[in-house]
Amino acid sequence: xxxxxxxxxxxxxxxxxxxxxxxxxxxxxxxxxxxxxxxxxxxxxxxxxxxxxxxxxxxxxxxxxxxxxxxxxxxxxxxxxxxxxxxxxxxxxxxxxxxxxxxxxxxx
Numbered sequence: 001x002x003x004x005x006x007x008x009x010x011x012x013x014x015x016x017x018x019x020x021x022x023x024x025x026x027x028x029x030x031x032x033x034x035x036x037x038x039x040x041x042x043x044x045x046x047x048x049x050x051x052x053x054x055x056x057x058x059x060x061x062x063x064x065x066x067x068x069x070x071x072x073x074x075x076x077x078x079x080x081x082x083x084x085x086x087x088x089x090x091x092x093x094x095x096x097x098x099x100x101x102x103x104x105x106x107x108x
Contacts, residue, residue, distance in 0.1 A: 030095060037088035044081035048074040 051074035055067050 030091070033091055034088065037084050037091065040084040041081045041088060044077045044084070048077035048081065051077065 051070045055070035055074070059067055059070065
């Protein structure tokens with residue numbers, strides 16, 4: 001109150017906004033990308049595990065060609081997982097770089 005000489009403080013109105021103006025968020029986009037890439041990595045690795053289980057445990061009576069097909073499918077799933085894991089790692093590294101630039105140098 002001392003800074004205002006006893007007069008009430010009037011807070012200026014926020015900039016007039018349209019009543020139904022949508023909001024946007026780049027953070028929401030980055031979060032969606034991270035969730036999507038994480039989901040792809042987890043699903044691909046999980047499916048690779050299932051294909052290896054088919055090869056190792058469940059289809060022992062199948063022909064070797066069928067069992068080999070399971071390994072090919074497992075390898076493809078793992079390639080997808082590793083590709084998207086690299087993309088997720090790059091996206092997170094990019095976000096860290098942006099945050100470092102916004103926050104400035106770390107004081108020691």
